[in-house]
Structure formats: structure tokens, C-alpha cells
Amino acid sequence: MSGLTAVLLTIALVLLVALLVGAGAGKLARLDGATYPTAILHAAAAFTAVLTLAAAVTAALATVLA
Known part of the structure; x- marks a missing residue:
């Protein structure tokens, strides 16, 4: 897997988790x-x-890995 693919998959995963957390928070508030x-x-x-x-x-x- 190339570096660009790993970065794009990580970004997609973070956005998915953020959307799920946001939806959960909205549902709990409702x-x-x-x-x-x-x-x-x-x-x-x-x-x-x-x-x-x-x-x-x-x-x-x-910072740590550089």
C-alpha cells in the first residue's frame, strides 16, 4: 500500500468516526x-x-516521529 493510499484511508476513517460521534451526540441530545x-x-x-x-x-x- 502506498503512502498516499494510507493517508487517504486514514482521513476517511477519521471523518467517518467524526460523523458517527456527531450523529450520536445529536441523537442523545434529542x-x-x-x-x-x-x-x-x-x-x-x-x-x-x-x-x-x-x-x-x-x-x-x-513531532515525535520526525
């Missing part, structure tokens, strides 16, 4: 009685948190 706009805000915050965490881990690994 089950808790939140309105639709509030549930969407919770989902967006969770999605952003996962992407931020992935970027931080990537930066830390790049």
Missing part, C-alpha cells in the same frame, strides 16, 4: 429533550472536537 437547533449544535461541537483531537494527535506524532 433524546434528552433538546430542540432540533440545540441538538444540531451539540452534534457540530462533537464533530469539531473529534477533528481537533485528531489534528492534535497528528501534530504530536509528527
Whole structure:
């Protein structure tokens, strides 16, 4: 597997996990009685948190491995 393929698959996996976490957070907020706009805000915050965490881990690994 080439390096580009590994990078693209990793990006796809991170985006998939972020989408699933966002959907789960939105669903849990909705089950808790939140309105639709509030549930969407919770989902967006969770999605952003996962992407931020992935970027931080990537930066830390790049520093360690370089």
C-alpha cells in the first residue's frame, strides 16, 4: 500500500468516526429533550472536537516521529 493510499484511508476513517460521534451526540441530545437547533449544535461541537483531537494527535506524532 502506498503512502498516499494510507493517508487517504486514514482521513476517511477519521471523518467517518467524526460523523458517527456527531450523529450520536445529536441523537442523545434529542433524546434528552433538546430542540432540533440545540441538538444540531451539540452534534457540530462533537464533530469539531473529534477533528481537533485528531489534528492534535497528528501534530504530536509528527513531532515525535520526525
